[in-house]
Amino acid sequence: MTSLLNLAAFDKDGAIEETAHAAGATRADFFKRTGAATAGLVVAGSVFDGLLSPAHAAISSKPSKANDVKILNYALTLEFLEAAFYIQAVQAKALPGWLISNFAEVVAAHEDAHVRLLQSVLGSAAVKKPTFDFKDTITDQAKFMATAQVLEDTGVAAYAGQGPNIFQRPVVKAALSIHSVEARHASWVRLISGQNPAPAVVDEPKTEKQVLAAVTGTGFITG
Structure with missing residues (x-):
């Protein structure tokens, strides 16, 4: 697989400036700051509509109830992405073997449940579901496994x-309650890929900036 969804490829030297902060600026300013216009990291304006709105400001390091809404919507958008990926993979019926197809079916149900849980917590404040195009990552076994691993790690x-x-x-x-299940998914996909299911002693957390840069970089969000 190419560098698609490779988190390590993003913001290695801090070149991608505060992505989430830029959402409060114009789209042109956002593209200018991140280099997204030339790097092809963002598909049209869908990221703003489906990922960064309605909480335009970045998540704060100062906890508050308002900040919790931003965090929950941030998590919800990631869960929308994961749920759609697995559900579409199951519906495509192109993944060979019970190990992989069972993984996809179980995780699809989990991610869909995560979406519903976050929506229930947010109520009317929940962001709307974006539209997605996963291309051949839902039908090509190698690309499916690699994409699933990075989505879960993300x-x-x-x-x-x-x-x-x-x-x-x-x-x-x-x-x-969701975080621990995502970690189980990450181990599971490694195990059926023939990899070490627990490769590190500790896992590095990712900032909102890092995650949003990686997610927009996939090109999966189309509207």
Whole structure:
């Protein structure tokens, strides 16, 4: 697989400036700051509509109830992405063998449940579901496995990165209940890929900036 979804390829030297902060500026300013216009990291304006709105400002390091809403919508958008990826892979019926197809079916149900949990917590404040195009990553076995691994790693890193910023105890409980399952998914996909399911002693959390840069870089969000 190419560098698609390779988190390590993003913002190695800090060249991608505060992605989430830039959402409060014009789209032209955002593209200028991130280099997205020339690097092809963003598909049209869908990222703003489906990923960064309605909480235009970046998640704060100062916990508050308002900040919790931003964190939950950030998590919800990631769960929308994951759920759609697995559901579409199951519907395509192109993945060979029970090990892989069973993984896709079980994780599709989990991610869909995560979406519904976050929507129930957010109520009317929940962002809308974006539209996605996963291309051949849902039909090509090697690309499916590689994409699944990075999506799960991204989810784990994103939840870990926001844990310290959560203000309300019920939100902490909801986030932790999802975070541990995402970690199980990450181990599972490695195991059926013939890899070490627990390759590191500790996992590095990812900031909102890092995660959003990686997600927009996939080109999967189309509207």
